Amino acid sequence: AVQQHLESEKKARDSHERLTSEQLGHEKTVRDRHQQHVQEMFGREKEARDKHMSGHQEFLQRQTGQHDVAIRGVHEALAKERTHREQHHQAQNETLQREKVSRQRLEDTLDQESAERNRHHETVNERVNALQNTVNIFDTLIRKEMDERGKENRRLWDAIDSHTHDLASLEHDHGHGLSSPRVARPASPKAPAAAVTLGS
Secondary structure (H helix, E strand, O other): OHHHHHHHHHHHHHHHHHHHHHHHHHHHHHHHHHHHHHHHHHHHHHHHHHHHHHHHHHHHHHHHHHHHHHHHHHHHHHHHHHHHOOHHHHHHHHHHHHHHHHHHHHHHHHHHHHHHHHHHHHHHHHHHHHHHHHHHHHHHHHHHHHHHHHHHHHHHHHHHHHHHHHHHHHHHOOOOOOOOOOOOOOOOOHHHHHHOOOOO
C-alpha cells in the first residue's frame, strides 16, 4: 500500500512538473512576442522620425536656395540703385523695406519649423519612455507569478514530505521495519532574466 501510494505521489508530481514547465514555456513565448512587438514599434518610430527629419532637411534646403536667390536679386537691385541713387532714392527705400519683410517672414518660418521638430522629438521620447515602463511592468508581473508558483511548490512538497514521514512511522510501529524513502524536491524555478533596457 505504501509503495502504491508513493507511485501515485510520483505520478502526481511528474504531472505537476510537466504542467508547470508548459506554463512557464507559454509565459516565456508571450514575453518574447511582446518584446519583439516593442522592438518593431521602435523601428517604426525611428523610420518615421528619419523621414520627418529628411523632409525638414529638404525643406530647409529649398528655403535656403530661395533665400540665396532673393539675396542675389537684392544685391543686383542695390547695385542699380547706387548707380541711380539720386534719381531713384525713393524706389531704393521701398525695395529695402520689402526685403526686410521677406527676410522676417523667412526667419519666422524657420523658427516655427524648428519648434515643431523639437515637439516631435519630445513626443518620440515620451513614447519610448511609456514603452519602457510597459516592459518593466510586464517583467515585474512575471517575477511575481514565478515567486508565487515557487512558494506553492514548496508548500506542496512540504506536505508530501510530512505525509511520507507519517506513513513511514506508521509502518515502523506495526513492526515491519520498513522505512519510506523521502521524495526529492525539484529545484525551484528560476526567475526570468531582468527586462531589457530600451534604447533612449
